[in-house]
Amino acid sequence: MFICPPQGKQTFWLLRRLVAVDGTFLKARFVLTLLLAVGIDANGELYPLAWAVVESENQSSWEWFLHHLRWALPLLAEEEATLISDRDKGLLEAEEVLGPQVTRAFCCHHLKGNFTDRYGRALAPAF
Numbered sequence: 001m002f003i004c005p006p007q008g009k010q011t012f013w014l015l016r017r018l019v020a021v022d023g024t025f026l027k028a029r030f031v032l033t034l035l036l037a038v039g040i041d042a043n044g045e046l047y048p049l050a051w052a053v054v055e056s057e058n059q060s061s062w063e064w065f066l067h068h069l070r071w072a073l074p075l076l077a078e079e080e081a082t083l084i085s086d087r088d089k090g091l092l093e094a095e096e097v098l099g100p101q102v103t104r105a106f107c108c109h110h111l112k113g114n115f116t117d118r119y120g121r122a123l124a125p126a127f
């Protein structure tokens with residue numbers, strides 16, 4: 001199930017061309033995954049643009065979500081934009097769906113976490 005309220009589509013015209021995407025687990029009655037896309041306004045506030053509930057966070061789910069996101073937000077396909085992600089579970093490969101006008105960027109918070117997990121917390125300031 002993919003949801004992009006009309007307000008998300010209208011507001012994206014006013015937001016910075018910066019979209020952050022991530023997934024999280026739903027653990028209540030239904031064990032599913034919530035995929036989310038948010039934009040950032042002129043005040044640095046996050047604004048939810050679209051979300052979807054899928055069976056799991058994998059490449060095909062992300063491709064499906066990003067395909068629908070591109071369709072729901074036509075400006076994403078027409079103008080240059082930046083997509084920020086944590087490169088998680090198939091997302092890196094799925095980002096190709098958005099096309100060449102979308103630049104891919106990675107969340108430094110997640111990269112720092114991966115770096116310190118691998119090389120130790122003492123090197124965190126070096127990151």
